[in-house]
Each structure stands twice: as C-alpha cells, then as structure tokens.
Amino acid sequence: MPRILLVDDEPNIVLALEFLMKKEGYETFTADDGEKALEAIREHQPDLVILDLMMPKLDGYEVCQRVRSDPACKNTVIVMLTAKGREVEREKGLAMGADLYITKPFSTREVVEKVRGLLSETSAP
Amino acid sequence: MPESKRRNERLVALFVAALLALNFPLLSLASVMKQVWGIPVLYFYLFFVWAFIILASGLTLKRTRDPSGPAPEPPAGT
Amino acid sequence: MLPHWLILSVSFGYLGLLFAVAYYGDKRADAGRSIISNPYIYTFSIAVYCTGWTFYGSVGRAAATGAGFLPIYLGPTLAALLWWLVLRKIIHLSKVFNITSIADFIASRFGKSMKIGGLVTIIAVVGIMPYISLQLKAISLSFNTLFHFHGIPQDSGFFVGEDTALYVALILAVFSILFGTRHIDVTERHEGMVAAIAFESLVKFLAFTAVGLFVTFSIYKGPANLYAEAMQVPELARLMQMDALPGGYATWFSLTFISMTAIMFLPRQFQVLVVENVNEDHVRTATWLFPLYLFAINLFVIPIAFAGVMQFAGANVDPDTLVLALPLMHGHNLLALFVFLGGLSAATGMVIVESIALSTMLSNDLLVPIMLRLKLLRTEAMGGVLLMLRRGCILGVLLLGYLYFRLIGESYALVTIGLVSFAAAAQFAPPILLGLYWKGASRTGALAGLAAGFVVWAYTLLLPSFAKSGWLPISLVDPGPFGISALGPYHLLNLTMFDPITHSVFWSMLFNVGFLVVVSLYDRPAGLDQLQAAVFVQGSRASDTGDTRLWHGTTRVADLMGLVARLIGVDRAERAFQAYAQQHRVQLNSDNVADATLLEFTERELAKTVGAASARVMMSSIIEGEALSIEGLMRIMDETSQVIEYSRQLEQKSRELEAATQELQRTNERLKELDVLKDDFVNTISHELRTPLTSIRALSEIVHDEVNMDPDERQRFLGIMVKETERLTRLVNQVLDFSKIESGAVRGIQEELDLADVTQEALAATSQLARDRDVTISSQLPSEPVRLIGDRDRLVQVIVNLLSNAIKYCDDQVGKVHLRLISDPDEVRMEVRDNGPGIRPEERERIFEKFHQLSDTVKGKPHGTGLGLAICKAIIQNHGGRIWVEDNFGGGSIFTFTLPRQAL
Structure with missing residues (x-):
C-alpha cells in the first residue's frame, strides 16, 4: 500500500487531501511545517509527498531540495502544492526536483488522478 | 547732408570759437582797466562770452524733427 | 554766536535728510518709477563737480588771483559743447559693454586688459587722494570757522583740535557705505545716491547765491557800487586784469585744459555722467544747463572775494573762509548756518560719489582680478566678499584722504590741492580720446603712456607736496635731486616759465601722449585689442x-x-x-x-x-x-553683454530642461517602485485568497462527489466551508478597507470624541472573544473624558484589533490582557499588554507591514488576514499619531499608540 505524506500549514486543506487519499486506499501521514515534514519523511519513507510551498520554519523548496539530496529518498515522488500561480514559481519548483506542480485551488479529481498516475509510473518497473 | 551731422559740425565750430575767445590773445584784449556798467571789462567779457556759449549750445541742440536722430524719448520731467 | 550743539545737530539732521532723499530715490527705483530718469536731475547730479573747493576755495583763489578761479568752470563749459559727440559715444559704448567705471572703460577699449584697468585704478586712487583730503579740509575748516569765529574759546568741548577731519572722514565713510553699497550688484545704478547728489547741488547753489546776494546787495548797494569801492583798493584793482594770475595765459590755458578733462574723466564725474546715465538723450539738456549752473554759482565769487578783502582789511582771515566769515561778521548767524550747510553739501556729495566710484574700481579692476588670479576668491562666493571689499575700499579711500590731509593739508590752499588731482585725472584723457577716434591706439601704447604720464605727475606734483610739508628734504625740490636743478620737480630741464601745475601738465601730457602715439605706431596689436579698437572707434550708432x-x-x-x-x-x-x-x-x-x-x-x-x-x-x-x-x-x-545675456537665457533653459528631466526620472523611478509594490500586493492578495478558496473547493467537491458520506463528517466539512467563506469575506473587506485608508482618500468623519468612551466600546466588542478564550481583560482608564478630534469608528477598529490580537496571542493557560489609557496635556497614550510569547526584536517593525504574519512564534497559523496591524498603523498615522510594539517585562508584548490632542 503506497504511503503518502501530506504537508500543509492549512489544517483544512490537509483534512480534504487526507480524506481523498484515504479513500483511494493510500496510507497517509501529515505534517504542518517543513521541519516536521522532513522528520516524517525519514520516519515513514513515503512513496509520495504532497508539499505546500509557503510554510513556517522551512518552506517547500527547502524541503524538496533536502529530500532530493538524500540518497535514501531518491525515489520519493514530490508533488508541489502552492497558491503561487506565476509561471516563474512553477519552473522554479520543477527545477528543484518536484515531479508535479499543482496550483491552489485545485480540482480534487485531477489531484487524485495525477497522484495515481505518478505512483503507478514509479511502481511499474 | 543730414541735419544731425550738420548739428555736430556746428557744435565743433562753437567749441573752437569759444576756445579762441577764452584764451590768449583774444582774452588779453579784455584785460584792461575799464568798466562796463560799473563792472570791470575782464569780468564782464568772460561772463558775457560764457552766457553766449550757453545760449548758442542750447539753441543748437534744441530738439528738431530729425528722422535720423535717436528714438523719441519719454516726456521730460516725469 | 551759534551754539555748538545747534551746529552739530543741524549737520547731522541734514545728513539724515540726505539719506531720506536717497532712500526715497531707491524706493522709487525699486518700484520702477525712477525719479532720476529726468534730464534736470541728471544735470544737477553732474554738478557734483562743484565741491567744497568751489564753495570755499573759489573765493579764496579769486581773492588772490582775480579771474584765476574761472578756468576751472570755463573748461567744463567748453567740454560740454562736445558732449553731444563724445559723451554720448562713451555712454553708448558703456551700455553696450556694461561699463562700471572709468578704469573699466579704458580697459575695455584696449582689449579688456587687466593691466590697464589696474593701472588706471592706481592712478585714480593716488591722484584723487589729495582731492578727498581737500574736502575733509574744507569741512573741518568750516566747522572751525563756525566754532571759533571772533575769539570763541579754543576748547569747543565737542571736537579735539584738528581731529575734526578724522571724525568727518569716518562719518562720511559710514555715509558712503550706506549710500553706495546697499546692493551687491555692481552694475546696478545708485539711483538713491544720484537723487541725493542732485538735491545737494540744489542746496549748495541756493546757499552760495544767498550769501552772494547778501554781500552784493545788502552789505554793498549793488555790484557797481562794490566794484567802485574795490577800485580804490590797489591790491584789488590789480586783480581786475589778467596780470594777477601767476603764470599768465599759459596757466589760464592749462587750467582750462585740465578742467575740460576733469569734468569727464574724474572718477566721480564719469560715474554720474556715464555709469548713472539713464537715457542718452539727457545729454542734450545737460549740455547747456550744466554750464548755466556753473555760470550762476560763480556769478558772486568775485563780489564775495572783494567784499571779504575789504571788510577784513588787515585782519588775518583765511581767504578760503570768507564765504562763512562775511555773514558771521555781520551777525547773520542763520545765513552762516545755511552757507555752512551748502559747503557741507558740496563736500559730502563729492566724497560720497568719489569714494563709491573709487571703491568700485578698486574692487572690480584691481583687487578682484588679483584675488581671482591668486585663487584667493572663488567665483561662487563672490557676492558677499565683493560687498565687504567695496565697503572696505570706501573706508580705505577716505582714510587715505585723511592721511594726506594730516601730512600735507596745512601747507596748501584748497585750490592748489584740487589741481593736483585734476592733473592726475587729465592722464586719462589721451587713452580715452585717442582710443575713441584712432583705431591705431594700442594696448601697449596706452599702458606706456599712462605709466609715463603718471610717473611724471607723481614726480612733479606729488613728490614736491611731501617735500614742502617737510616729509622729504626740501632740497629735492629746490634746487633738485643731487643739487641738479635740471632734475628739479618744478623745473624739469630748467623749464622755468610755468607755474608748478602747468609745468606738470605740460610734461606729463607730453610723455603720456608721446608714449601712447609712438608705441602704438610701432606696435602690432592683435586679436581682441584690435577688435575693441574697431568697436570703440566706430561705436556710435549707425x-x-x-x-x-x-x-x-x-x-x-x-x-x-x-x-x-x-x-x-x-x-x-x-x-x-x-x-x-x-x-x-x-x-x-x-x-x-x-x-x-x-x-x-x-x-x-x-x-x-x-x-x-x-x-x-x-x-x-x-x-x-x-x-x-x-x-x-x-x-x-x-x-558683448547681449550675447552673455542670450547665453545666460540658454543656460537657464537648459538648466530647466535638466531639472525637468531629473524630475521625470525620479517620477519614473517612483512609478517603478509603486509597480513592484503593487505587483507584490496583488500577488500576496491572490495567495491569501487562494488558501481559503482551496479548502472550500476541495471540501465542496468531496461533499458533492461522495453521496454516501457519513452525515457527521459531511456536517463537519460544511462547517469548515462556512468558516472559510467567512474568512474570505473578511479578507476582501479588509483589503478594500485598507486600500481606502492607506490612500488617504477617505479621511473619515472628524468629530470630537471621548477616547475613554471609545475604549469602553471596544472592550465591550471583544468581551465575548475573551470569554471564549478564557482570557481576563483588565483596564485602567482616566476618570475624566479624554477629548480629541478623530474618526470614532476607525479608532474603535484599532482598539478592537489590538485587543483581539492580544487575546489570540495570550498565554494558553492563564491569559491576561491589560489595557491602559494615559491622558497627557499634549498627547493621549494607549497601551495594550498581553502575557503571550512576545515578539522578537527583528519582527517588531515588520509586523505592521501588510500581510506580515507572525508565523514561527506560534503553533499553527492564526486565522488572520495579515492586514489588521497594517490597517491600525494607517489609521493612527492618519490621525497624526504613532504606533509601535515593545517587550513586556515579565513576558508578552505591549502595543502602544499615541494620538496628538488636536488629532486630525
């Protein structure tokens, strides 16, 4: 069963995402800031992380970079979730090593489908 | 010949005449011990010539309609 | 006898009157209604030619030489005949070149040479020094005559002996400074001074004529009677012929000649004739009216002189004081006082104009060029320095005159001293007149001529005056240096047929003209020298x-x-x-x-x-x-001045253009900044809007899609959606609110209010929130109303905001908020303390910025919009107050704002 880590400082968004992912049958963990996200990643070794960019203490970019520099987590899929809609931010996110960049507010179905697609890609080989 | 140039020449002529009248030898002719109306001739002559110069120069420079002269001045005594 | 205090107070009163006239003239000039733009005032100002020397000295000279005083006035009469030709040309050129003095004029003609300007200045200052001392002598002589006539005790109690002249010099210096250097601008006309001078000319004329009429028709019964009596006195009868004049016709001619030059080329005459001229056409009237003035003022010289000699026969009376002595002797004290004022007019007028003219030359043509060249003076700082310099020069010139008076004064008669100065001024005639009509006159020629003429003048007139006063061995004059009579200053090459003045004029003119002509003929003038020559020679209007x-x-x-x-x-x-x-x-x-x-x-x-x-x-x-x-x-x-003016205008325009460009650049920068700010703002707003929107959309989609949801969970989700919608509404409202306040477009209602009352309202509004969070609020308000003018609703909003912030960030366990309102005479102060975690020093400024939220100090994220404190700050600033946050000792923070009593 794929494990998913949900990181956002907005509890309501986390709540919605958790509901969706659980319904898909994924095992979920949550964190509400960057530092806790890193801890959770080390502890639970999730297959996929949905990461908000604007967070207290450690922002999403930083978390993404750390994850990418850690060989143990090199297969972790990272989906960035952000209210910053500008093209520059998007490119920056992808350059940092994110696999997907989703702008808030998002369509729940789309998120679910994309997450499903990403997980099947990585688990296929 | 323009009137303004003629006037300048008259002034020069008056100057020369006055210079001659007020110096040797013409002046020496007045240096005598006589009186005119009780006034010594020398003094009478000097002041008479002086008055004449003033009168003549005033008349020579009296404003005339002179098209080549300077621009009309504002009324005097303002 | 006249009491001393009367004489002194009348003198000072008269000087005060003069100053009033000058002040009025300046005022009228400032108002654009010049009183001196009038040919009659112009003519009377030229009459500054008649100095204390005319007033007192003419009579003295007439008593000694008969008609011998007249050349001094006949010369100007002759010269005036040529004014229409020569003077107008000079005036015209001076206007074209903005000439400020005679030194300036000569220098301009000869290629704007600094050397010539300097030399002319030196000649003028040294040459005029005796003339100024002459005026000091005339004034102190007239004072002493008034004081001591007929055995009045020597100790006057006011002036100590001969130092009268020093006081006179100092007072006149102050006066000249007041008249002449009120403005910095050197090219500006001294309209007030000219008006005062013209007034003085009128006074001296009336005074002299009054005493003349008195003597001729009151003491004697008409001129015929007077002359008839004089004929009986052999020494007077002798004066009725030319033989009485030492040097005879040669002296007569030389005096006529130097007076002709003096009327135009004495620095003060050049000043009033040329520099102060308002309209070239005024020359037309002056040409006959000025000689008429001279004629009239001289009419009674001989009668007064003769009457004086007869009345004081045998008594030892200085002939220079006869004008005063005659009315005094006959007991006409008031007439004497009037005459004294006439003499004072004559002398002060001369000293004022002369010292102003000389100080202009000294500063413009000698000191400033030297200072600029030596880099002692920077062009930017010139205005003030120039003014001080000119004031200093005026004082210096007068003290120099006083010095000469102390050294030489007693040993010469008035006229002789004046003639020494005339001979010096005559040195300016060759370079000016030849320069105006002969293109070939060159700079080097003029320099050589002036220098030679000056040296000869100094040797033949100035040096002997020192020798005769005992400051140099008299053997220098007679027989001559080293005992060689051919070198004697009074008879160079044994030329003994002339009197000293004529002798000096002859030699100095010979050298001056000779050097000027000969050097010019062998000189090859180039450049500016030649160009200026062309302009000056062809200078009259086409x-x-x-x-x-x-x-x-x-x-x-x-x-x-x-x-x-x-x-x-x-x-x-x-x-x-x-x-x-x-x-x-x-x-x-x-x-x-x-x-x-x-x-x-x-x-x-x-x-x-x-x-x-x-x-x-x-x-x-x-x-x-x-x-x-x-x-x-x-x-x-x-x-040329026009081009300078033109380029000045151009410069001005280009400066304005530059300034406009800079302004435009600044505006552009500001716009760019604003654009960035706006961009940030929009970006932040959109972020803040997207967050609640995300929750709402995600949850509503879930509720929509999951038909078989657990009802409790569905209810919970809907509840969140309602809260998030409220948050969104609040945010939109605050953004609108904030932009309104910050732009200052809405200043709110201005009413008188009681801040204590306002605080109560805010406390009531937040009491529910406090109860919900279990926070205790205590308050401390003054008993009297705290009155100020402001917008009630906005102030409630601020206090509510501060209170709810405090409640939100209070200690979780024992929440305590304390509010305090302090009323000072000039300002009101409100403090809100909490016992929360406090704010880090580096955050304290930034929390008042929009969308800055305290994030890392608390767990989770508070549901604020990040605009609350920014709005508070904007409101308080709109009320003219200040808001800030401090550390609360014992934990937590204190938010404080102050409002001025007369809040806007």
Whole structure:
C-alpha cells in the first residue's frame, strides 16, 4: 500500500487531501511545517509527498531540495502544492526536483488522478 | 547732408570759437582797466562770452524733427 | 554766536535728510518709477563737480588771483559743447559693454586688459587722494570757522583740535557705505545716491547765491557800487586784469585744459555722467544747463572775494573762509548756518560719489582680478566678499584722504590741492580720446603712456607736496635731486616759465601722449585689442551718421552663417538662411562671396539679437576689418553683454530642461517602485485568497462527489466551508478597507470624541472573544473624558484589533490582557499588554507591514488576514499619531499608540 505524506500549514486543506487519499486506499501521514515534514519523511519513507510551498520554519523548496539530496529518498515522488500561480514559481519548483506542480485551488479529481498516475509510473518497473 | 551731422559740425565750430575767445590773445584784449556798467571789462567779457556759449549750445541742440536722430524719448520731467 | 550743539545737530539732521532723499530715490527705483530718469536731475547730479573747493576755495583763489578761479568752470563749459559727440559715444559704448567705471572703460577699449584697468585704478586712487583730503579740509575748516569765529574759546568741548577731519572722514565713510553699497550688484545704478547728489547741488547753489546776494546787495548797494569801492583798493584793482594770475595765459590755458578733462574723466564725474546715465538723450539738456549752473554759482565769487578783502582789511582771515566769515561778521548767524550747510553739501556729495566710484574700481579692476588670479576668491562666493571689499575700499579711500590731509593739508590752499588731482585725472584723457577716434591706439601704447604720464605727475606734483610739508628734504625740490636743478620737480630741464601745475601738465601730457602715439605706431596689436579698437572707434550708432549705404566688401557666405549661428544657434540660423534663399530664389553656396543683399539681411538678423549698433559694428568689422579674423570677431561677440545675456537665457533653459528631466526620472523611478509594490500586493492578495478558496473547493467537491458520506463528517466539512467563506469575506473587506485608508482618500468623519468612551466600546466588542478564550481583560482608564478630534469608528477598529490580537496571542493557560489609557496635556497614550510569547526584536517593525504574519512564534497559523496591524498603523498615522510594539517585562508584548490632542 503506497504511503503518502501530506504537508500543509492549512489544517483544512490537509483534512480534504487526507480524506481523498484515504479513500483511494493510500496510507497517509501529515505534517504542518517543513521541519516536521522532513522528520516524517525519514520516519515513514513515503512513496509520495504532497508539499505546500509557503510554510513556517522551512518552506517547500527547502524541503524538496533536502529530500532530493538524500540518497535514501531518491525515489520519493514530490508533488508541489502552492497558491503561487506565476509561471516563474512553477519552473522554479520543477527545477528543484518536484515531479508535479499543482496550483491552489485545485480540482480534487485531477489531484487524485495525477497522484495515481505518478505512483503507478514509479511502481511499474 | 543730414541735419544731425550738420548739428555736430556746428557744435565743433562753437567749441573752437569759444576756445579762441577764452584764451590768449583774444582774452588779453579784455584785460584792461575799464568798466562796463560799473563792472570791470575782464569780468564782464568772460561772463558775457560764457552766457553766449550757453545760449548758442542750447539753441543748437534744441530738439528738431530729425528722422535720423535717436528714438523719441519719454516726456521730460516725469 | 551759534551754539555748538545747534551746529552739530543741524549737520547731522541734514545728513539724515540726505539719506531720506536717497532712500526715497531707491524706493522709487525699486518700484520702477525712477525719479532720476529726468534730464534736470541728471544735470544737477553732474554738478557734483562743484565741491567744497568751489564753495570755499573759489573765493579764496579769486581773492588772490582775480579771474584765476574761472578756468576751472570755463573748461567744463567748453567740454560740454562736445558732449553731444563724445559723451554720448562713451555712454553708448558703456551700455553696450556694461561699463562700471572709468578704469573699466579704458580697459575695455584696449582689449579688456587687466593691466590697464589696474593701472588706471592706481592712478585714480593716488591722484584723487589729495582731492578727498581737500574736502575733509574744507569741512573741518568750516566747522572751525563756525566754532571759533571772533575769539570763541579754543576748547569747543565737542571736537579735539584738528581731529575734526578724522571724525568727518569716518562719518562720511559710514555715509558712503550706506549710500553706495546697499546692493551687491555692481552694475546696478545708485539711483538713491544720484537723487541725493542732485538735491545737494540744489542746496549748495541756493546757499552760495544767498550769501552772494547778501554781500552784493545788502552789505554793498549793488555790484557797481562794490566794484567802485574795490577800485580804490590797489591790491584789488590789480586783480581786475589778467596780470594777477601767476603764470599768465599759459596757466589760464592749462587750467582750462585740465578742467575740460576733469569734468569727464574724474572718477566721480564719469560715474554720474556715464555709469548713472539713464537715457542718452539727457545729454542734450545737460549740455547747456550744466554750464548755466556753473555760470550762476560763480556769478558772486568775485563780489564775495572783494567784499571779504575789504571788510577784513588787515585782519588775518583765511581767504578760503570768507564765504562763512562775511555773514558771521555781520551777525547773520542763520545765513552762516545755511552757507555752512551748502559747503557741507558740496563736500559730502563729492566724497560720497568719489569714494563709491573709487571703491568700485578698486574692487572690480584691481583687487578682484588679483584675488581671482591668486585663487584667493572663488567665483561662487563672490557676492558677499565683493560687498565687504567695496565697503572696505570706501573706508580705505577716505582714510587715505585723511592721511594726506594730516601730512600735507596745512601747507596748501584748497585750490592748489584740487589741481593736483585734476592733473592726475587729465592722464586719462589721451587713452580715452585717442582710443575713441584712432583705431591705431594700442594696448601697449596706452599702458606706456599712462605709466609715463603718471610717473611724471607723481614726480612733479606729488613728490614736491611731501617735500614742502617737510616729509622729504626740501632740497629735492629746490634746487633738485643731487643739487641738479635740471632734475628739479618744478623745473624739469630748467623749464622755468610755468607755474608748478602747468609745468606738470605740460610734461606729463607730453610723455603720456608721446608714449601712447609712438608705441602704438610701432606696435602690432592683435586679436581682441584690435577688435575693441574697431568697436570703440566706430561705436556710435549707425543711424546717427545717417549712413545707409550698402555694404561693399568680400565675405564668404559660410562666414556670415557662422556669425549668425553663433548668436542665435545653428538651427535657427540655417532656417533663416534657407528662408532667405527661397524668398530670393537663389542658391546659397557656402564658399561663394556674399552679395550686398545677403550682407544686409545678415546685419538685420544680427540686429534682432544684439541691436543695430552692435550688428553694424560686427558687420563692418567682418567686412572692412583689415586683418580681422572671423575667430576674433566671434570672441568679441562672446563678450558683448547681449550675447552673455542670450547665453545666460540658454543656460537657464537648459538648466530647466535638466531639472525637468531629473524630475521625470525620479517620477519614473517612483512609478517603478509603486509597480513592484503593487505587483507584490496583488500577488500576496491572490495567495491569501487562494488558501481559503482551496479548502472550500476541495471540501465542496468531496461533499458533492461522495453521496454516501457519513452525515457527521459531511456536517463537519460544511462547517469548515462556512468558516472559510467567512474568512474570505473578511479578507476582501479588509483589503478594500485598507486600500481606502492607506490612500488617504477617505479621511473619515472628524468629530470630537471621548477616547475613554471609545475604549469602553471596544472592550465591550471583544468581551465575548475573551470569554471564549478564557482570557481576563483588565483596564485602567482616566476618570475624566479624554477629548480629541478623530474618526470614532476607525479608532474603535484599532482598539478592537489590538485587543483581539492580544487575546489570540495570550498565554494558553492563564491569559491576561491589560489595557491602559494615559491622558497627557499634549498627547493621549494607549497601551495594550498581553502575557503571550512576545515578539522578537527583528519582527517588531515588520509586523505592521501588510500581510506580515507572525508565523514561527506560534503553533499553527492564526486565522488572520495579515492586514489588521497594517490597517491600525494607517489609521493612527492618519490621525497624526504613532504606533509601535515593545517587550513586556515579565513576558508578552505591549502595543502602544499615541494620538496628538488636536488629532486630525
């Protein structure tokens, strides 16, 4: 069963995402800031992380970079979730090593489908 | 010949005449011990010539309609 | 006898009156209604020629030599005949070149030479020094006569002996400074001074005529009677012929000659005749009216002199004091006092104008050029320095006069001292007159002539005056240096037929003219020297000569275009010439020789900017000028006042343009900044809006899609959605609110309110929130109302905001908020303390910025919009107050704001 880590400082968004992912049958963990996200990643070794960019203490970019520099987590899929809609931010996110960049507010179905697609890609080989 | 140039020449002529009248030898002719109306001739002559110069120069420079002269001045005594 | 206090107070009262006249003249000039723009005032100001020397000395000289005083006034009469030709030309050139003094004028004629300007200044100062001392002597003489006439005790109690002259000098210095250096601008006319001088001329004329009438018709029964009695006195009868004049006709002629030059070239005469002239046409009236003034003021000189000699027969009375002594002797004290005022007028007028003229020369033509060259003076700082310099010069000149008086004064009669100065001023005649009518007179020639003439003058007149006063061995004068009589200052080469003045005039003029002519003939003047020569010689207006002939000569079209372009700019010049070419249907080729029509056209173009005369001069120089290069002409044009004015305007315009450009750049920068700010703002807003929107959308989609949801969970989700919608609404409202407040567009309602009352309202509004969070709020308000003017609702909003923040960030366990309102006489102070975690120092400024949220100090994220404190800050600032946050000792923070009592 794929494990998913949900990181956002907005509890309501986390709540919605958790509901969706659980319904898909994924095992979920949550964190509400960057530092806790890193801890959770080390502890639970999730297959996929949905990461908000604007967070207290450690922002999403930083978390993404750390994850990418850690060989143990090199297969972790990272989906960035952000209210910053500008093209520059998007490119920056992808350059940092994110696999997907989703702008808030998002369509729940789309998120679910994309997450499903990403997980099947990585688990296929 | 323009009137303004003629006037300048008259002034020069008056100057020369006055210079001659007020110096040797013409002046020496007045240096005598006589009186005119009780006034010594020398003094009478000097002041008479002086008055004449003033009168003549005033008349020579009296404003005339002179098209080549300077621009009309504002009324005097303002 | 006249009491001393009366004499002194009348003297000072009169000086005060003069100053009032001058003040009025200046005021009228400032108001643009000049009182001196009038040929009669102009003429009376020229009468500053008649000094204390005329007033007292003429009588003295008449008593000794009969008609011998007259050449001093006949000379100016003769000179006036030539004013219409010569003086107008000088005035015209002076206006073209903005001349400020005679030194300036001579220097300008000879290629604007600094050396010549300096030399002329030195000659003027040294040469005029005796003349000033003469006025001091005249004034102190008249004082002492009034004080001591007929055995009055020597100790006057007011003045100590001969130091009268020193006091007079100092008072006159103060006066001249007040008259002449009130303004910094040197080229400005001294209208007030001219008015005062003209007034003084009237006073001295009336005073002298009054005493003349008194003597002739009251003491004696008419002139015939007087002369008849005089005939009986052998020494007086002798004075009725020319033999009485030492030196005879030669002296007569030389005195006439130096007076002719003096009337125009004494620095003060040049000042009133040329520099202060308002309208060239005033010369027309002055030419006959000024000689008439001289005529009238001299009419009674001989009668007074003769009467004095007869009345004081045998008594030892200084003939220079006869004008005063006669009315005093006959007990007419008030007449004497009036005469005294006339003499005071004559002397003070001269000293004031002379010292102003000399100080202008000293500063402009000698000290400033030297200081600039030695880099002692920076051009930017010149205004103030110049003013102080000129004041210093006035004082210096007068003290120099006093010094000469103390050294020499007692040993000469008034007239003799004055003639020494006349002879010095005569040195200026050759360079000016030859310079005006002979193009060939060159700079080197003028320098050599002036220097030679000055040296001869100093040797033959100045040196003997020191020797005769005992400051140098008298053997220097008689027989002569080293006992050689051929070197004697009074009889060079044993020329003994002349009196000392004539002797000096003869030799100094011989050397002056001789050097000027000979050196000029062998000199090759170049550049500016030659150009200025051309301008000065042809300087009178083209229209005066009635010469309307077409131009003949050869000049290239390109040169003409260059000339015009230099004046009005290349673009305009090209357009003008193109228009000309079209109008005349000709092709203008730069290398072609210009035809007559084009030359006339060019002249007219030039005249538009520089005036007809200058245009004519430029044209004549460029076309006829023998070896005149176009470059040289360009230089001259650059220095004419019109071009300077024109370029000043251009400079002004380009400065304005530059300033406008800078302003534009600044505005642009500001706009860019604003754009960035706006971008940030929009970006942040969109972020803040997206967050609640995300929750709402995600949850509503879930509720929508999951038909079989657990009802409790569905209810919970819907509840969140409602809260998030509220949050969104709040946010939108606050953003609108904030932008309104920050732009200052809405200043809110201004009403008188009681801040204590406002606080109560805010406390009530937040009590529910406090209860929910279990926070205790305590408050401390003054008992009296705290009155100020402001917007009630906005202030409630601020306090509510601060209170709810405090409640939110309070300690989780024991929440405590304390509010305190302090009322000072000039300001009101509100403090809100909490016992929360506090705010880190580096955050304290930034929390008042919009969308700055305290994030890392608390767990989770508070549901604020990040605009609350920014709005508070904007409101408080709109009320003219201040808001800030401090550390609360014992934990937590204190938010404080102050409002001025008269809040806007």
